[in-house]
Amino acid sequence: MHELPRQELTKGEGLKAVIVVFPGSNCDTDCFHVLRDVLKIPVEFVWHKQGKLPQCDLVVLPGGFSYGDYLRTGAIARFSPVMQDVKRHAEAGRLVLGICNGFQILLEAGLLPGAMLRNRSLSFICKPVWLRVENNQTPFTRKFQSGAILQIPIAHGEGNYFCDNDTLKGLEDSQSIVFRYSAQTGELGDEFNPNGSLGHIAGITNAKRNILGMMPHPERASESLLALTDGRALWESLV
Amino acid sequence: MSYKAQVHVSLKKSVLDPQGKTVLHALGTLGFKEARDIRVGKYFEVALEAADEKKAEESLRKICERVLINPVIEEYSFTLTKSA
Incomplete structure (x- = not known):
């Protein structure tokens, strides 16, 4: 089992989160609301032009259409000034969560x-889907049961994850695939995969487990008012 | 010197192209049975200043590899001409 990086970084203080806002981000306030109002986690926005991140444990790259998805999704956002500091934050072992467009930015x-x-x-797909938790030994998923089946919405046109065979094998061998699209029963198959992603991948981490990218939107499934609540344990895992 | 480049970006052969597959399917439906394969790509026209053709080519390669393509899924080719 891997060390959970957060535990050595927060030194007993509560988690502090930052949400990066790019031009075209549109899930930033949803994430802010869930962190502040639902989870009671101190959180602030950071504009992408800011050169330096405030002191924090968690950086969230939210969903949306940064830079209008021009060129490729996430391709321009990765050159935003704040991304240099996001990389340093990640290299220091602190937490980074990329959701949807945030995942695309992490890949780029x-x-x-x-x-x-x-x-x-080729369609933009916006609907709740079923996911299977493949690894609950990460700082993002430790409050989930192993193999838990979650219902969380997706909303994307480019979520068809691809990598070469060696990379896929590396992800599988290191148990870095955290979520896969599945049936409600947990069964895997093309008919349960909304976008055609390789290996039914919906979310992956790095080997150090401090970076998670996922296409589904846990911030849209974190309070009973919105009917779906399966995403809440992801935020609770971080606290 | 001023140069003009025409850059073609396409998905690598090993990468499935959902757009190309859909267009090919549409062609088949329309009766264009002769169409065997379609790959959808991107085209860029880049105007650039450089000391000579070698330098222009060097910076163009950097531009392609750093920004215009994602090397995980895409490859590129270009033609470079001196512009008036």
């Missing part, structure tokens, strides 16, 4: 391996 920035292709159907 090289903080996680692989790339996104257009969805197999």
